Amino acid sequence: MNIDTTSLIRDMGMNAGLLCFLAALYSIVLSGLRHPDLGIRKARQRWLPWITGLMFGVIGILTMLVPLRLAEGVIVDARLVMAGLAGAYLSPLGAVLCAVVLGAYRLSLGGIGSGPAMVGIVLTTGIGWLWQRHRPYFSPQRFGAFSDGVWLIGLGLSLAAGGMLAIQTLPPEIARAVTTRSWMAVVVIYPIGTVLLGFLLDNTQKLNQREETLEQTAETLKTMLAEARQAASVFVNSKDTIAIVQPDGTVLDVNPTYSNVLGYSREELIGKSSAVLRLDEGGESTFLRRVAQAIERDGRWHGELVRRRKNGEAFVSEVTIEGIKDPDGVVRKWVSVGKDVTEQRRLEQALQQFGNYDALTGLSSRRLFAKELNATLQKRIETNGILALCLLDIDQFKDLNEQWGQPLADQFLRVFAQRLRAEAGPDNLIGRIGGDEFAVTLKDCAHTEAALQRLEGLRQSLARTAVLDNVQLRLTCSAGVTFYPDDLGDADGLLRHADLALYAAKEQGKDRIAVFDIQQGQRLQARRHTAKLVEDALLQGEMELFFQPKVRISDGQVIGAESLIRWHHPERGLLAPGAFMDDIVGTPASGKLDYWVLDAAFKAGHTLVTQGCPLPLSINIAVPTLIDSQFQQEVARLLKQHPTLPQPFLEVELLETETFNDLSAVAYVIQGLDDLGVHCSIDDFGTGYSSLTYLQRLPAQIVKIDQSFVREMLDNERDRALVRGIVSLAHAFNRTVVAEGVETTAHAGALRDLGCDGLQGYGIARPMPLPDLIRWIRAWQPPPEWVGAPQPVR
Secondary structure, X not given: OOOOHHHHHHHHHHHHHHHHHHHHHHHHHHHOOOOOOHHHHHHHHHHHHHHHHHHHHHHHHHHHOOOEEXXXXXXXXXXXXXXXXXXXXXXXXXXXXXXXXXXXXHHHHOOOOHHHHHHHHHHHHHHHHHHHHOHHHOOHHHHHHHHHHHHHHHHHHHHHHHHHXXXXXXXXXXXXXHHHHHHHHHHHHHHHHHHHHHHHHHHHHHHHHHHHHHHHHHHHHHHHHHHHHHHHHHHHHOOOEEEEEOOOOEEEEEOHHHHHHHOOOHHHHOOOEHHHHEOOOOOHHHHHHHHHHHHHHHOEEEEEEEEEOOOOOEEEEEEEEEEEEOOOOOEXXXXXXXXXXXXXXXXXXXXXHHHHEOOOOOOEOHHHHHHHHHHHHHHOOOOOOEEEEEEEEEOOHHHHHHHHOHHHHHHHHHHHHHHHHHHHOOOOOEEEOOOOEEEEEEEEEOOHXXXXXXXXXXXXXXXXXXXXXXXXXXXXXXXXXXXXXXOOOOHHHHHHHHHHHHHHHHHOOOOOEEEOOHHHHHHHHHHHHHHHHHHHHHHOOOEEEEEEEEEEOOOOOEEEEEEEEEEEEOOOEEEOHHHOHHHHOOOHHHHHHHHHHHHHHHHXXXXXXXXXXOOOEEEEOOHHHHOOHHHHHHHHXXXXXXXXXXXXXXXXXXXXXXXXXXXXXXXXXXXXXXXXXXXXXXXXXXXXXXXXXXXXXXXXXXXXXXXXXXXHOOOOHHHHHHHHHHHHHHHHOOOEEEEOOOOOHHHHHHHHHHOOOEEOOOOOOOOEOHHHXXXXXXXXXXXXXXXXXXXXOO
């Protein structure tokens, strides 16, 4: 154990040399991180903790190759300095890796000092990490130029203390001997080695940071140069006019586009006042002051200027002016960027003109008419007299368009507008509100009767025959009128009320004037609302067909079913037709619903066939839909699309009270449907005024007795006689008779005795959805008394 101090210092000096070698390697590793490729830099950054940790660990092992043996199994070297510096300079991963390498090697050497050596490695690594965490405390503000030296000396002394503390874990006798022999060397060499290597590592890191800063500065300068070149390129090649001016309006520079647009050369503009290039309102000083205030407040000014070219031509330019701040933060220059928007503004004016006036007739559009009407109403607040607002709609204009084509229809609209302008006079407002709908106001009417006389005379003048392309045309028009101030409201309200009155005129037979009535308007508005809800319900799938079976009285067999619409209303629940059908009569919603029912009936028929229950179905169709030119074509298409349906499949039921007004047209369509194999029936027979006429002139195959007669026939001899007469009359014309409203077997027996052919009513089955109908058909058994019962001879 006798080893002199000179030998100890010599060996420690050799370890110090290894520490210097480590600093050089560390510098090489850090310099390798600088690479122009960002991906490579990131990859090297990920490997840095592993490389530096292994490097510190390997150098630590080399220091252990020249140890000082103070006792058997007791070795003193610089490995603890290495572990401490790893904790102080490396990342946690690198420091741990270094400690693992040193510990593994020391354990491989064995000896009584292995345990204390492990304690020393862990202790000094932790001491180094703590000093790294608190290095910001040793700032130049606290310790001046010696801050790094103070930190390193403190680190070295802490490592020496840690090493001596680890020695104390040896057995007491050995610990005292080792401490006595090595404390001077440890206290001297550990701080010296720490300061030496730490100084080298610090300078290496600072040098590397300085080089990185220089590279970043070079990149920044390169980017700024590229941006400057790009800005110069934008300035020169931009299609916008760009000028740099002083706040007093003096032009400093302009780009080529600026010169080309204004017709001046760059030399003619530089140094001149920009006032010669603008047509300012309020003068140059006012404009510049306004721009300066906007830049001070918002950093920019944006607006439109009327500029003057060198040839004197004026044009509209959209301009943005921004302030350019000097390094001291003072705005001494403005940059003006503009573009010529003259054509764009002309187009916008043309579009505005197009939106305010009807292109075909030259009359005011609905928007402009409402605007002018509101202005007129404002002026009339303090004046007497009545203002009449009238909406005119050309009757049969759709037929004109379909028969003669759009060009002739457009000519007629122009003639109509010319006549309306001439008859109404220049002091009254006139506008085209829709396709064939016009609006006119009559001002200062003494009373409503006088206004109505003037409107009727105007309407008659509009109905005069017009000769267009050798075609004589005479179309009447319907009118709806409301009077202000009896009807108080704005333009939209008055137009809405006049439209409701026009709707009433159309319902009353067209070619007439209807005056807005508040109660009538409310009813019409409610009807329109219901019609809109029905159309929405069709789109949202809220409608469903229910089916009520019909049976043959002779044998009780099911011979068909009537399709009945039901509405699954989202708020009111399941609605029968009586809850909404009356409100949609005569509206487009009625036709849409009829076509929906037609299509749904064919789909139901297809389902019945696929379920093994083929059955004819009847549908209720309004007369306007029946005589529509598209209806018969749609029926033919659907029959062709579903060839597997039973023949005959479809039966069309028509209300007797509806057919009277269009008897000839209805008879023509019924004959056409019969050619397709479609039967027709007269529904609610006996409730109209000319039942015999219907049987004579309508080729319908079936007559349905109204349920109001059938229900009371058992107790009311008059109703029984009516039923008997209807059956006899129908059979005389070779028609099949079906009775509605059959509620009991007694009704069925009485109808059988009278010679009725078919039965329908709650006594047989209530209306039901399609799946229930299929189950009902499969389960239906006619009453025993029907089977084999004698039938009257027809």
